[in-house]
Amino acid sequence: MTKTKKHAEDTCPLVYQCRLSLSTRTVNHLADLLRRHLKAIRSRWRILPPGRVAVIVLAVLRHDQRLADMAGGNNVSESTVRRWRDELIALLAAQAPRLDRALKKVARQGGEVVLIDGTLIATQRRTGKADWRNYSGKHHHHGLHFLALTDERGRLIWISAARPGRTHDNIAARHDHILAHLRAAGLGALADLGFRGLDNGVLDPVIVTGFHATRTHKLTVGQKTANRILAVGRAPVEHGFAHLKNWRILTKLRTDPARATHLLRALLVLTNLEVNR
Numbered sequence: 001m002t003k004t005k006k007h008a009e010d011t012c013p014l015v016y017q018c019r020l021s022l023s024t025r026t027v028n029h030l031a032d033l034l035r036r037h038l039k040a041i042r043s044r045w046r047i048l049p050p051g052r053v054a055v056i057v058l059a060v061l062r063h064d065q066r067l068a069d070m071a072g073g074n075n076v077s078e079s080t081v082r083r084w085r086d087e088l089i090a091l092l093a094a095q096a097p098r099l100d101r102a103l104k105k106v107a108r109q110g111g112e113v114v115l116i117d118g119t120l121i122a123t124q125r126r127t128g129k130a131d132w133r134n135y136s137g138k139h140h141h142h143g144l145h146f147l148a149l150t151d152e153r154g155r156l157i158w159i160s161a162a163r164p165g166r167t168h169d170n171i172a173a174r175h176d177h178i179l180a181h182l183r184a185a186g187l188g189a190l191a192d193l194g195f196r197g198l199d200n201g202v203l204d205p206v207i208v209t210g211f212h213a214t215r216t217h218k219l220t221v222g223q224k225t226a227n228r229i230l231a232v233g234r235a236p237v238e239h240g241f242a243h244l245k246n247w248r249i250l251t252k253l254r255t256d257p258a259r260a261t262h263l264l265r266a267l268l269v270l271t272n273l274e275v276n277r
Contacts, residue, residue, distance in 0.1 A: 015073045020059055026273045030054035033091050047076055056081060057088045061267065064248040086259075092266035099149075099176065102158040103185035106151055113188040114157070115150045115237035116178065116195065116207070118169040121162075121260070123253045134257070136165035144253065144260050147172045148244075149189075154236025155275060156244060159268050162260040169194040182206045190234050243271050 034050040046053065056074060059065045060081070067085070071078040097105070106114060120136050120143040134142045145167040147160035160176055169191075173179070179199055182189055189207045191198075199207040210230045211223040219227070244250070247267050253260060 027054050053084050057085050061247050061249050089266045092269045093262040095269050096265035099158050107185045116189045116191045117237045118147050133164035150237045150240040154239035156240045159264050170198050
């Protein structure tokens with residue numbers, strides 16, 4: 001065998017095209033956001049125009065394209081694409097609504113209830129004891145826990161900060177003072193049995209969770225009917241999560257867990273742009 005440093009004949013970088021299934025409105029929103037940011041920081045030059053940068057970042061978020069691949073296809077460095085991604089994620093996350101303002105907006109629009117649920121976003125397993133708390137015994141894999149609120153139609157209105165995967169829905173809801181915010185806005189909430197015990201108000205409950213059966217206590221016909229009606233009312237919250245998880249970067253997070261909160265809130269803004277168009 002003879003070693004040689006010569007490249008094979010007729011070799012060249014291969015670039016392919018991929019359709020980005022997003023609306024022009026979303027791309028324009030992201031490009032305008034970047035233009036305003038560049039004007040605010042008085043940055044007069046970027047290697048690519050804001051529209052191209054927006055498309056590259058959206059491709060990373062929507063299709064989970066690797067940074068090195070996007071960099072090679074656009075003749076920029078991988079660190080440049082990473083900087084663009086982090087910059088636009090921070091700008092979008094700043095537009096995500098706060099919990100109290102989101103609930104008051106629903107109340108002003110005539111809404112009476114919201115839907116609440118928790119979800120686990122899978123992450124790569126990391127070495128060391130520090131990652132043990134990210135293991136979810138319910139889902140049997142590592143991830144980060146998030147709470148989300150939607151309106152009655154399943155449109156996402158708020159998402160919580162990232163917490164370890166072992167976090168229970170009730171613990172997360174208490175930490176975010178969900179019950180107090182709902183009472184302040186005059187709204188109720190529909191939830192699954194994971195939130196049972198969060199609201200102990202007997203005369204005026206705010207969070208409705210349905211009835212729980214045990215080995216010694218079987219549900220009556222009326223309780224089963226009530227659970228079915230509650231399940232129908234809660235169904236749109238799953239649609240909201242489905243729209244959010246259309247962003248394939250959430251298939252398995254490879255980013256730092258400390259940045260996951262900004263990422264999810266940025267995707268909340270982008271999801272609403274797509275769903276509410």
